[in-house]
Amino acid sequence: MEYEPIIGLEVHAQLLTKSKIFCGCSTQFGVEPNSHTCPVCMGMPGVLPVLNKKVVEYTMKMALATHCRINEVCNFARKNYFYPDLPKGYQISQYASPLAEHGYVDIELNGGRKKIGITRIHMEEDAGKLLHDEHTPSSYVDMNRTGVPLIEIVSEPDMRSAEEATAYLKRLHEILVYLEICDGNMEEGSFRCDANVSIRLKGETAFGTRTELKNMNSFRNVQRALEYEIRRQEYLLASGGEVVQETKLWDDAQGATYSMRGKEEAHDYRYFPDPDLVPVVIDGRWIEEVRETLPELPLEKRERFIQEYQIPPYDAGVLTSSRVLADYFEEVAKLSGKPKAASNWIMGEILRFLNEEKRDITSCPILPQSLSELIQLIEDGTISGKMAKDIFEDMYTTGKGPQQIIEEKGLVQITDEEILKKAIEEVLAANPVQAEQYRGGKEKIFGYFVGQVMKVTRGKANPALVNDLLKKMLAGS
Amino acid sequence: MKITRAEVEYVAHLARLEFSEDEKEKFTFQLNNILAYVDMLNQVDTTDIEPVSHAIALNNAFREDVVEDSLNPELSLANAPEARGPFFRVPKVIE
Structure with missing residues (x-):
């Protein structure tokens, strides 16, 4: 029954x-x-x-x-x-x-x-x-x-x-x-x-x-x-x-x-x-006076976020779970012009950091303005995604903006091909055996070279450029 | 008879009052008299008259949401049959 x-x-x-x-x-x-x-x-x-x-x-x-x-x-x-x-x-x-x-x-x-x-x-x-x-x-x-x-x-x-x-x-x-x-x-x-x-x-x-x-x-x-x-x-x-x-x-x-x-x-x-x-x-x-004071309600906001920012329903659900969080997201999305990146950073890093300390978005040490700057710095290639994660941590603990941290730590991404070529030459010279293996068909070893270049440049190399140059140089010489 | 003795006992119980047998008899009689008296109101024709819950025609008596001074806690507890520290003390109630 x-x-x-x-x-x-x-x-x-x-x-x-x-x-x-x-x-x-x-x-x-x-x-x-x-x-x-x-x-x-x-x-x-x-x-x-x-x-x-x-x-x-x-x-x-x-x-x-x-x-x-x-x-x-x-x-x-x-x-x-x-x-x-x-x-x-x-x-x-x-x-x-x-x-x-x-x-x-x-x-x-x-x-x-x-x-x-x-x-x-x-x-x-x-x-x-x-x-x-x-x-x-x-x-x-x-x-x-x-x-x-x-x-x-x-x-x-x-x-x-x-x-x-x-x-x-x-x-x-x-x-x-x-x-x-x-x-x-x-x-x-x-x-x-x-x-x-x-x-x-x-x-x-x-x-x-x-x-x-x-x-x-x-x-x-x-x-x-x-x-x-x-x-x-x-x-x-x-x-x-x-x-x-x-x-x-x-x-x-x-x-x-x-x-x-x-x-x-x-x-x-x-x-x-x-x-x-x-x-x-x-x-x-x-009744009309009171109606005029009503804010946008969660379900409507959720639908608008999906439409307006083209983010997945799941993201929209998390981001509208509180009004302050939703406002935070909207500000970052608008300032940076990159809603999906804004959503990823907030749902990933921001909420993880806040949850670890049992804090909520109202006490987030990173202002929407700062997060949107960070997103733009990644977009225009000034910093790599990996550098951004480190900078984010500093932003979170110090409350400083990304530009200030980049200047203080000299963290600007290396996009100068000459400098990168030099670094790659250095890595190839130090690893002749691996270079031979790669040329012999063991292409999986490519990642190893990227890692070495990153190490030499202390993580500041532009990864896309490194990939390009490495491929050419491994094939060429 | 509108009110039975059983009803007097029931209402007394709800009000946590204890009456002697004589009192129950007396109150049954008195309550019936009162209700019979009030029943006279039913003679008035109230067709087309809206029922009201208050005798005065007044609506929307509000106060603004403003905090005012409370009593001094000592004064609040002054009439308590029993108090302990800042609390009223009562026989234990089981949830």
Whole structure:
């Protein structure tokens, strides 16, 4: 029997505002516990939350980037439950009327593209952070995160494999980071994902019983947890068992999902409109204003790069993986006029050097201007490809431009035929036996001579010229 | 009767409240009275009237994204039943 998994994801993304959603406390991460709190975010009686306008604008950006319909009127609601990280006893969220609905994103798979539907995007406040004491029956509460703005993005149950779910998640992540409305840091929890998973026999139309997965704090863990859970459900059904509707936590160390104890009872959140917050009304003009601020999005950029710069789809994918990297590439491509060379240098050397130091392109010591100069120096024959690699290393460690390094080290490529001829004569004189072997038909030995000439000229000889001259001189004398 | 005793018990549980048997009886009776009273609103003809969630006609009350001073952490913790260092301390909650 063949089963088909059905996956839907709920993603929470922290918005990059300076202040919280309903009060002026800072959203800065990693500060002294409870130092960014006030009567509003701690839920003191009698306070009045006031909505941060930027939260609405950021949410609108995501809505537009994911082809959602923005509702003319949306409201906030109270989601009631008790938990120590929730000081008010309710979370301010949106329920009956979210900011946006009915969108989609395209994901790219081996077999082409697929549309994944987005049910809704709504605004809400984050809860506080709990730390559990290992030794005493206590938990500690830090309210700095309480009231940090979140958007929740709910997908349709459109994904049919762990791979598709991961591709969708990466797409959302990429868009949020491109829009500069979320830093996308999964480890610090600014981008979190819960998954709803069920399976059914292929061909069946009704959904099976689903479980909800939590606690997956990396793309890899999302994929692993989903794969595990799909296998678990398949095994259960195949062996005559039943899937129980429950919430399961992913345990990274064990590589398994396990049931959450103590939270078995069904939730009853008793949502109702929050009387403290008035409706948000968004007119067409505001939507257009926000639309105008949208940057080019990753998928569009990828297509443009392939068209405009004639680079392979794979290159375009890597280069558009971040907006800053894409900008870097474009600058080098334009300045040097050699997009493919620019792509090769960035995908090869630049990313390798940066990865080794776990840095990203924002802290790259080589400016686009310098890299494009280096590419031009190779093009016009001033330096060889091999010299360029050495110069590149110097550029990376010192931050100097290629011209300066070439001057300081006297690295200009030798293109003077007389000088090269002399060097070749020297090499041939020193290696009479090998020269005889070459003339006797052992042509493989040619590379040896090139190497020797390079050695004599300390790598500065123009390789193409050396090849030409060597051939002539080996044949001639 | 709109509200049963079982519903009073359920709502009490959600609110983490414990009542005696007498109280449950009393609240069932009182809640039914309140709902019956509010039910009078149904006598008003609301055809052609848009539902609203607020009594005042006001939209888009925003603040700009500007950081303001937070409370001094000592003050934040001043009312905590229990605190430890810079944290609120609560009975352990299991994930």
